[in-house]
Amino acid sequence: MREERPADPAPALAPAPLPASAPAARRAPLALVPPRAAPAAGIAARELWLAAHFARLPLEALLPQTSPARAAAVIDAGDPRRAVVCCNERAARQGIVPGMALAGALARVPGLRVEERQPAAEAALLDRLARWALQFTPMVSLEPPATVLAEVRGSLDLFGGAMALCRRGLSSLSGSGLGASLAIAPTPRAALWLARAGLGLTVTRTDALPGLAARLPLACLQWPAETVAALAELGIRNLAELLRLPRAGFAARFGPQRLDELDAGLGRRPEPRRRHLVPERFDERLALSCEAVTAAALQPALERLLANLEAFLRARACGISGMRLDLLHRARVPTRLRLALARAASDAGPLRELLRERLARCPLPASVTGLRLRSAALLPQAPRAASLLERGRSADLEATARLLDRLRARLGRQAVFGVRPVAEHRPERAWRIVEPGGGTAILWPASAPPRPLWMLAEPQPFADWDGVQISGPERIETGWWDGHDVRRDYYVAWTRAGVRLWIFRERPPGDGWFLHGVFG
């Protein structure tokens, strides 16, 4: 940096002046564009970073198979303007742009499909993309919400150069439906800029970066809107113009950290990146020495896998709440068995029992050539109950959980359930199926009219009623909102046999009576 002298034209942010013939900025389409190599000269950089930017990730995280025929957009539910975060190509063609208020977007495209942004889904997708990047290098770093960085210098030879690596990256994404823009640069920050700008360039030399600045719009910095607006008011539209501002003046006005950011991009100061760690799971295959045609024949191999799993879990002091067993066949899709546990387990005992139940009920569709056991994400295992007094209760719970697991494995998941009352006037909807032991009871008003314990699944016509009405009517007229409007007068009646019945008549009175329940 030159010495600062106020009278002179100021020392600029970038030492090298912009080449007179800077290539005109052309915005590449967002689809998969193979990066082009930028002119290479000078010294090679020590690191090379691949940036993959997914401009529509908030949308793609929600609608993986979004049909391009329909305009779709994602909004931020927390935003009072409900501004569009991003939209698909069709919506863009119809004039929707990110930042547009929802009301305005709907005025433009009344049939717009609108989804609310889901950060969790976005994070999960970015996580998946991190795995994709791991094919090139172990050093992968995430730049949420929508960019993946990977240090690829060491892998270039393996893939046949930067261009080839990018092409390989793009082709492995094709078919995923994701709109990606890839770039390679000597610094992670510069790679981010290039990828966000959608220029699709591979730059391998640090000294080539300033020459590209004129092609990088301010937007690729992703600075706060007010900072970008303030710069735009000064007539600054791209990085080249930005870099020509005096350093001290810039830092005083926009903050030293912004200056550092620019320096990091241009390779003038280091910017360490945090490495992305992929969560572990157990995933092992085992080929059978000879093909198995019965479940029993699978047992030895299964035992080995389960023993490995147990060791794996013990080593990490972790438990799992579920797993998947694939039975591999020759020239056939694997048979997949999924197991979910009522409580997280850290030893193979309960898994072994459950697998045996399932395999016993699962006829093999073809001979099995191998097995693959894959655990769900690892859970930190809670320490065992320490209190002596608690022990009985805890063991009780555990026993209940095991019973449930076994009943469900044997009868099917749906066959075992709990029942919970629901705040609703229509008797047939006043209860709901819940997970066994789940849900909390609601408070029915004390003065509420009586309800029978045994309800018929469907009210039955009740022709031969000769009892005596003892109370009623209780008029129930409600439920219009879901198409099951009920209009009935209910009565409690005794039969001659002394059974108390709950019967009703439709309103306005038709000719029939219906039996709906029996009091216990």
Added chain:
Amino acid sequence: MAYAELHCLSNFTFLRGASHPEELVRRARELGYAALALTDECSLAGVVRAHAAARAAGLPLLVGSEFALADGPRLVALAASRRGYGALARFITRGRRAAAKGRYRLARADLAAGLEDCLALWLPGATPGAEEGAWLAERFPGRLWLAVELLTTGTDRARLAELLTLARSLGLPAVAAGDVHMHQRRRRALQDTLTAVRLKTTVARAGLALYPNGERVLRPLSRLAELYPPELLEATLEIAARCRFALDELRYEYPEEVVPVGTTPAAHLRRLVAEGEARRWPGGTPPAVAALIGRELALIAELGYERYFLTVHDLVAFARGRDILCQGRGSAANSAACYALGITEVDPARMNLLFERFLSRERNEPPDIDVDFEHERREEVIQYLYAKYGRARAALTATVICYRPKSAVRDVGKALGLDPAQVERLASAMQWWDGREIEDGRIREAGFELANPLIARTLALTRELQGFPRHLSQHTGGFVISRGSLEELVPIENAAMPERTVIQWDKDDLDQLGLLKVDVLGLGMLSAIRRALALLSPPRGRGLRFQDIPPEDPAVYDMICRADTVGVFQIESRAQMAMLPRLKPRCYYDLVIEVAIVRPGPIQGQMVHPYLRRRSGEEPVVYPGPEVESVLSRTLGVPIFQEQVMQLAMVAADFTPGEADQLRRAMAAWKRRGGLEPFEAKLKGRLRAKGYSQEFADRIFQQILGFGDYGFPESHAASFALLVYVSAWLKHYEPAAFCCALLNSQPMGFYAPAQLVRDARTHGVTVRGADANTSAVDSTLEDAESGAPALRLGLGLVRGLSRAGAERLVAARGEGYRTIAELARRAALPRHDLAALARAGALAGLAGHRRRAGWEVLGVEPERPLAPSPLRAEGLPLLRPPFEGADIVADYRALGLTLGRHPVALLRPALAAGGWLTALAVAGLPDGAAVRTGGIVVTRQRPGPAGGVVFVTLEDETGYVNLVIWSRIADAERRALIGARLLGVTGRMQRQGEVRHVVVDTLEDRSALLGSLQAPARDFR
């Protein structure tokens, strides 16, 4: 058997009651009820409507209210007398004032002394506590009943037995009641929906908060007889008979203090009028006027309205004393007496036919005077009213805010569980300009299937909910002033603004009861006129007063006939401008007609074209009968004013004045509530019977429909026409002062500052930019070489600059600022104010172009009192001056206008290559010529009843092009029409004399050409 319902909520118990008060009254009458009590929860907001409906239906109405005490029983209180009514109103006020807007809080302590002259029903809870009943019985000795409400819940019999036992043990009589929430059972769905909205949940999730059945309805007598023992039903009649109060007793409670001690109202009014006459006619009152005044005073005396006129006079006299420009309007205002009193400036000598609707002996109608004040000084007048009558006796009236399609669909949609994006989309489908009707086509266009039951339910409920009162808001200026304590007349509640209160009745309610109300309204044009006159007073001008403006100046009318009226009061709108060259106003009364004729009423009633044809002599002026001639001769046989329709009904169809008055009220309401059918039959039948043709009868009725919501009375038009003339005169003779005054009175009128300034410049006014070293906060006039004053834009136009900052800047300026840092320091301006000045180019004198100024502003250090900021040595950036286009964009952003070239001028080469004509070239095209043109969208307007036509005005560097877009094309090209800032069109020229439109065939959004240019377009609904 007979029954009176004593516990009944209307939809004025917001989000509980599911029927209008009128519906309840009519249904109770149909069912043969002996009486109905309206008992909205801690509210009397619906009683006047119920009262009017009950009087029409011949049903006794009881006035009451339901309360839930915070620490105790629920009860219904019913007013037995005027005193009881006063106590009830006071009690409601107490509860409402103790809580935030829309809520109330009452506890046992508030009811410790009971409510005198009120009867009470105790509403026991699910497990009734005898203690509550005993406590209430002490408060209402001999006036408390235990209400038994049987709602078919399956436990009715047990409940009845339990309550009767309880009543016996407490020695209380029991009475039947219905807890009525709706007039018909089919409102059940709506009632559930309201419950969900109230609880901010969905109907499906509301669960047991919903009522299990629809029994809270006005039930047939036969059914009640099955449910209740006869003595409980008879008790309802006993209570109804003891409630002897009717709202009619509240009539005409006018204030006393406007009359000095020792004189009578009549004598005092007579004296004030005589003083006024001496002022108005220094040479003596003309005999005709004197006779008129005599007749008016006699009528006022006969009807006992002196104190009303004295009250208004007092208000106007106060404003005059403070130099606040004001003007009264309305039927009573345009009287010779009011002219003498200074309430209006409409000279009876110039308007000899106007007073027929002044006041009528037979019509049971209180006088009606609205007074317009300068909009920025209206608050002073309001404070005067409060000071003079006290907060206990003067209050703002309420405006009942009702559900409109958009708000209704939002609430219904949410209650039915539509997701927020769907609700938003449905709402936006109803937004298309005028949202009165819910059009199926729009719903379908928004991607909804009408056959989908959920959508069908949503729409059906939305239609039902539309027009339901939603909350009470503050009227813009309707004041009620009472003789005694206001809170014994009508409950008062907290408004949204702190320290503001509002009564529970709106203007129509007060009108119905004949209470004194004065509209203290704000009118921007009065502010602008006063400002223009002030600019013209010494030293710059000659010291003009409103009254001194020379009347009937032909040069002013020439300008009006050319439709050169940007900024002129009322006649500046697109539709008015189109009318001016056809109507060619040449005198004051022509302006009165001009103001009234371009209204939806006359347009819908198809009165405009006949009037124009008759005026231009293309059609003979004929009358279907002599009575009609007497009414319509001043408008060439075409009814234009609301008064004329009333008079026609009286003279041609023999309506009594009372009937005509009912017709007027029905007219105003039919769009919302219907109810004109009886009048249609009566009117047409009588016209036919008197020998008028069926065609004439049909046309008159059509015209009545047209007047509906939009009818414009001659008495208002007369006052407005004066302001039209005065503002036109100012525009013609003092364009710089006029534009300056308009800029300083913004927001007002149809045009944004950009159009006003452009118009002033085309009229030769020199306009100078906003500048930190010369501009004041307001725009000002400066001397210029030409002799005519130049207009200097004020700092107030700078967007984003705080008012306080601008004021500090001007106050601290002294000899002027030399640098931005000095300005920042001396005026103590925060960074965002400085940035606003830089963006507006107002720092050009200190720092050069706006980018340099922007850089410097960003570098200004915030003041640190202890450590003076050191001079920092830093380099100067190389910032290019902005291009012309960018400069213009920045001007629009920062000021809303540019003094540079018109943005379209910059695009002209590209547009000309595309074959676009300039506005100037379009103006010269012959009728029927094909047109291709375009420009910046200045206004978009879809007048309600104009058959769906959209009017758009485009602006380019040479002038304006007016577009007519038929609804077929507007709907097909909706996106371009709503979204475009730069609009290109093709179409055909249509010209009739001076009136020119382009009837559009195709339109395209060319906004992309503007880049980021943001020209302000104003959408009118």
